[in-house]
Amino acid sequence: MAAAVPDGGVKVLQHAMKLANVAIQLVTNNRHKTLSLQRQMMENLIIARARQEALQRKMEKRRLRLQEEANRSFSSSTSLTPEEQEQRLLYGSILEYEQDHDWPKQWKANLKKNPNDLSVVSGLISCIFSCPEHPIMKLLKRLQYRIYNKLYPIVSKVTAPESPSTATCRGRNMKSSQSIHCMQSVQENNKTNSTKLRHSLSVTSLSITEDYNANTCAKEQTQTGQSTKEPKLVVSMGEQDSSFEDLEQFLSQFECPSASLPDLSKPAVDVDPLIHKLEEGVLQAHLRSIVKDIHKSIDRLLSLYILAFEPLNMAASKDQCLASIEEAFFPPIWPLLLALFRKVYGHRELAFEKSMRLYRNAKPGDVGVASKLCPSESASGSCPYESAVQELRLISKDCCPQKKLECIVRTLRLICECAEEYRTSHEPATLHSSAAIGADDLLPILSYVALKSDLPQLVSECAALEEFIHEGYLIGEEGYCLTSMQSAVTYVESLHKRGALK
Amino acid sequence: MAAGGTGGGNKTYSFKVVLLGEGCVGKTSLVLRYCENKFNDKHITTLQASFLTKKLNIGGKRVNLAIWDTAGQERFHALGPIYYRDSNGAILVYDITDEDSFQKVKNWVKELRKMLGNEICLCIVGNKVDLEKERHVSVQEAEGYAESVGAKHYHTSAKLNKGIEELFLDLCKRMIETAQADERAKGNGSSQSGTARRGVQIVDDEPQSAATAGGGCCSSG
Numbered sequence: 001m002a003a004a005v006p007d008g009g010v011k012v013l014q015h016a017m018k019l020a021n022v023a024i025q026l027v028t029n030n031r032h033k034t035l036s037l038q039r040q041m042m043e044n045l046i047i048a049r050a051r052q053e054a055l056q057r058k059m060e061k062r063r064l065r066l067q068e069e070a071n072r073s074f075s076s077s078t079s080l081t082p083e084e085q086e087q088r089l090l091y092g093s094i095l096e097y098e099q100d101h102d103w104p105k106q107w108k109a110n111l112k113k114n115p116n117d118l119s120v121v122s123g124l125i126s127c128i129f130s131c132p133e134h135p136i137m138k139l140l141k142r143l144q145y146r147i148y149n150k151l152y153p154i155v156s157k158v159t160a161p162e163s164p165s166t167a168t169c170r171g172r173n174m175k176s177s178q179s180i181h182c183m184q185s186v187q188e189n190n191k192t193n194s195t196k197l198r199h200s201l202s203v204t205s206l207s208i209t210e211d212y213n214a215n216t217c218a219k220e221q222t223q224t225g226q227s228t229k230e231p232k233l234v235v236s237m238g239e240q241d242s243s244f245e246d247l248e249q250f251l252s253q254f255e256c257p258s259a260s261l262p263d264l265s266k267p268a269v270d271v272d273p274l275i276h277k278l279e280e281g282v283l284q285a286h287l288r289s290i291v292k293d294i295h296k297s298i299d300r301l302l303s304l305y306i307l308a309f310e311p312l313n314m315a316a317s318k319d320q321c322l323a324s325i326e327e328a329f330f331p332p333i334w335p336l337l338l339a340l341f342r343k344v345y346g347h348r349e350l351a352f353e354k355s356m357r358l359y360r361n362a363k364p365g366d367v368g369v370a371s372k373l374c375p376s377e378s379a380s381g382s383c384p385y386e387s388a389v390q391e392l393r394l395i396s397k398d399c400c401p402q403k404k405l406e407c408i409v410r411t412l413r414l415i416c417e418c419a420e421e422y423r424t425s426h427e428p429a430t431l432h433s434s435a436a437i438g439a440d441d442l443l444p445i446l447s448y449v450a451l452k453s454d455l456p457q458l459v460s461e462c463a464a465l466e467e468f469i470h471e472g473y474l475i476g477e478e479g480y481c482l483t484s485m486q487s488a489v490t491y492v493e494s495l496h497k498r499g500a501l502k
Numbered sequence: 503m504a505a506g507g508t509g510g511g512n513k514t515y516s517f518k519v520v521l522l523g524e525g526c527v528g529k530t531s532l533v534l535r536y537c538e539n540k541f542n543d544k545h546i547t548t549l550q551a552s553f554l555t556k557k558l559n560i561g562g563k564r565v566n567l568a569i570w571d572t573a574g575q576e577r578f579h580a581l582g583p584i585y586y587r588d589s590n591g592a593i594l595v596y597d598i599t600d601e602d603s604f605q606k607v608k609n610w611v612k613e614l615r616k617m618l619g620n621e622i623c624l625c626i627v628g629n630k631v632d633l634e635k636e637r638h639v640s641v642q643e644a645e646g647y648a649e650s651v652g653a654k655h656y657h658t659s660a661k662l663n664k665g666i667e668e669l670f671l672d673l674c675k676r677m678i679e680t681a682q683a684d685e686r687a688k689g690n691g692s693s694q695s696g697t698a699r700r701g702v703q704i705v706d707d708e709p710q711s712a713a714t715a716g717g718g719c720c721s722s723g
Contacts, residue, residue, distance in 0.1 A: 416548060417548075438551040439572050480552070
């Protein structure tokens with residue numbers, strides 16, 4: 001029995017041990033399994049890493065090879081400027097991009113096949129600009145961002161939120177100080193116009209009475225300036241793409257330039273004349289340097305394009321390319337750019353505004369339009385040259401200089417059409433072209449249209465356009481129209497000083 | 503940088519010519535005559551007589567002329583400089599029956615020489631020779647004056663279409679000479695893109711490369 005019990009006990013024990021063994025086995029097996037699994041995974045990892053490294057080495061080799069290829073394209077130049085160096089790097093990355101993507105090659109082939117088809121050129125460029133990963137697009141954003149970064153602090157100094165007190169101070173001061181600044185603009189005109197008006201006496205006498213006002217206002221301004229500081233740039237100087245979103249966000253504030261921007265031009269004017277002069281000098285220097293930067297940026301983009309797509313190196317396609325680049329380049333920065341122009345030309349805008357108010361109800365004849373080119377009294381209803389006025393008002397809608405220029409050209413064409421219409425209504429029989437409209441007729445009408453446009457910012461728009469008009473357009477119809485518009489605008493500015501209506 | 507690609511011998515010269523003159527001297531009729539003479543009315547651009555273009559072929563050289571009319575009224579005088587900057591030539595018109603208009607021409611000559619130096623080709627034009635009987639500006643005085651300032655003098659009648667073709671042809675030849683001398687002086691500086699802003703542009707010989715968006719008013723082809 002005793003044996004039986006142990007026997008049974010042994011059995012149980014054995015069984016238990018078996019179970020335990022199984023359990024142990026299971027556990028160790030599992031451990032083995034996980035271990036081997038881990039080992040395998042490790043091995044895989046190592047292999048993967050090795051592969052990755054190999055791939056990287058390959059990529060690096062390829063990059064170097066492409067870079068060398070890029071360098072060869074620049075081989076002629078012995079000493080490289082930093083810009084050339086950068087260009088070289090960029091070209092390398094373009095080549096790299098083209099190895100990974102097929103579409104640029106297709107465009108290249110297409111370009112070669114249709115070298116004279118300008119729609120291919122614009123198609124290619126819009127294709128690149130819609131592809132954020134392309135090195136040219138990256139450069140575009142970087143350059144835009146750089147300009148923006150320069151513009152923002154200058155423009156925002158004035159955009160800084162103002163307390164109600166400064167606002168009212170400004171408003172009050174605006175009215176009284178206007179006279180000073182208009183005088184000033186007379187003086188400035190004197191220099192260029194060599195007319196012999198002398199207003200310096202009245203300027204000094206006026207400025208004494210206004211000094212107090214101006215000083216208090218200036219003080220308040222500096223206070224608010226300090227308290228708000230310049231709003232810190234959210235975006236760092238590092239030129240990451242992500243920061244560009246901030247730019248867009250910021251710019252959305254300026255979406256409607258005609259509504260929010262007029263304030264920007266004014267504060268520059270309500271400090272006392274000396275400070276104003278100094279400030280103006282500084283602003284002008286800023287403006288010049290930014291204009292230069294923009295030109296440089298566009299040149300860089302253009303030469304990069306031509307480098308990447310050789311067939312573009314022809315006069316016509318180059319122009320098309322340039323136009324497309326500008327169309328992409330300007331819109332995001334234009335509102336800020338215009339704001340700066342408006343600050344610099346604020347005093348001229350004021351003069352324009354003054355004439356505009358003075359001549360609100362003027363008829364074409366009042367600014368010297370020949371009576372044969374005015375609508376006959378009976379055919380009233382809309383204001384004379386209404387279509388041209390409406391067209392001109394659209395100029396602030398576009399954000400690209402080229403488009404604005406086209407708007408001015410259309411305005412002048414409409415003027416000619418209207419004038420022709422009015423004349424034939426006076427003397428229907430004669431359609432002889434010797435009576436066609438020349439500059440003697442055009443300028444008074446254009447002045448009238450500018451006056452009726454209600455757009456003091458026309459002054460700044462024209463000044464900006466002059467900086468960015470293409471050289472090729474300078475002596476053509478576009479150049480002529482812009483020059484005429486500038487003349488008309490300058491004439492309108494001077495109108496309020498000429499006293500009584502003529 | 504890549505060269506401009508002006509390899510071929512066929513060049514197109516683009517010249518800007520300003521038209522100066524007092525209100526009633528007939529400068530508008532003058533250019534209209536010039537541009538409408540060979541061609542019909544349809545060639546007047548959408549800007550009518552204020553801005554005209556003309557294509558010429560002079561001894562195998564292509565010339566694109568852009569003729570800029572300016573306002574003659576006194577109140578627009580101050581704005582002259584922005585019109586005539588970068589001009590290659592200027593046509594200064596006076597009315598031979600109006601002494602005053604000749605004085606105005608003298609003023610412009612002074613201003614142009616001061617602002618643009620000797621690079622601009624000046625033409626002084628006595629218009630309305632059909633009214634010879636009422637002449638108030640003597641031929642000797644006018645021609646003497648022109649010579650003294652390095653300008654050429656012409657007599658025209660827009661009404662009779664006299665002397666206009668010669669005037670423009672002569673001017674174009676002189677502008678080409680000036681441009682060529684300029685090129686030589688610059689040592690064939692094709693890489694100097696900065697020069698493009700002043701006046702002469704030498705463009706590849708492509709049909710529409712130099713045409714303005716509005717389309718030239720005239721074409722010689």
